[in-house]
Amino acid sequence: EVQVLESGGGLVQPGGSLRLSCAASGFTFSNYAMSWVRQAPGKGLEWVSGISDSGGSTHYADSVKGRFTISRDNSKKTLSLQMSSLRVDDTAVYYCAKVVFGVVTPRGYFDNWGQGTLVTVSS
Amino acid sequence: QSVLTQPPSVSGAPGQRVTISCTGRSSNIGAGFDVHWYQQLPGTAPKLLIYGNNNRPSGVPDRFSGSKSGTSASLAITGLQAGDEADYYCQSHDSSLSGWVFGGGTTLTVL
Numbered sequence A: 001e002v003q004v005l006e007s008g009g010g011l012v013q014p015g016g017s018l019r020l021s022c023a024a025s026g027f028t029f030s031n032y033a034m035s036w037v038r039q040a041p042g043k044g045l046e047w048v049s050g051i052s053d054s055g056g057s058t059h060y061a062d063s064v065k066g067r068f069t070i071s072r073d074n075s076k077k078t079l080s081l082q083m084s085s086l087r088v089d090d091t092a093v094y095y096c097a098k099v100v101f102g103v104v105t106p107r108g109y110f111d112n113w114g115q116g117t118l119v120t121v122s123s
Numbered sequence B: 001q002s003v004l005t006q007p008p009s010v011s012g013a014p015g016q017r018v019t020i021s022c023t024g025r026s027s028n029i030g031a032g033f034d035v036h037w038y039q040q041l042p043g044t045a046p047k048l049l050i051y052g053n054n055n056r057p058s059g060v061p062d063r064f065s066g067s068k069s070g071t072s073a074s075l076a077i078t079g080l081q082a083g084d085e086a087d088y089y090c091q092s093h094d095s096s097l098s099g100w101v102f103g104g105g106t107t108l109t110v111l
Helices: none
Strands: A003-007 A010-012 A018-025 A034-039 A045-051 A058-060 A068-073 A078-083 A092-100 A109-113 A117-121 B009-012 B018-023 B036-040 B047-050 B064-069 B072-077 B086-094 B099-102 B106-110
Touching: A003 A092, A003 A109, A018 A034, A018 A092, A018 A117, A034 A078, A034 A109, A045 A068, A045 A078, A045 A092, A045 B086, A045 B099, A058 A068, A109 B036, A109 B047, B009 B018, B018 B086, B018 B106, B047 B064, B072 B086
Parallel strands: A010 A117, B009 B106
Antiparallel strands: A003 A018, A018 A078, A034 A045, A034 A092, A045 A058, A068 A078, A092 A109, A092 A117, B018 B072, B036 B047, B036 B086, B064 B072, B086 B099, B086 B106
């Protein structure tokens, strides 16, 4: 069974940093692109970042470009999101998702999602 | 404001048919990019419902179907059930933004 499990969320002050992790199991992790998608409280879904299967290609939404860094360790089957210069509007549940058809490709979509981890940015 | 536009809410009685629209533009749906749909039940993570415009993953009932035409796509749900109450999101690729985009979501209420 495909599973992705996020961790690392919590309360952080504006301007602070936080690192999210996602542990994958049940599939050949190194064969698939991965992504982070977030959902602010009571709001819709927003794609945040994606990384290719090898980790050699990364993509970001304009709202987080320059502040967030996505990475992966295929040997440990883990995906990470390093978040810095956090703002109040980064408050959201962050979902890790397995990608079909490659990172930021026209046909790409998310076939498996984790349960999410809540990041709260507040003073 | 989301790049893909969905109605905030739709409703229908049990057994009825409802449709949810997803309107884009020439840089996303109108460019021929695939549309995908997700169902988010209350308090849970999103789940893939339709991929590649009109394909259902294993386990998704054939009461759910998708279509696409021009700059819009639609999700149809027939034989409405109480368990279908959820938020539904469309998703596609946008060439201007060089990324994936979602609709704002539609809340389905079964009366």
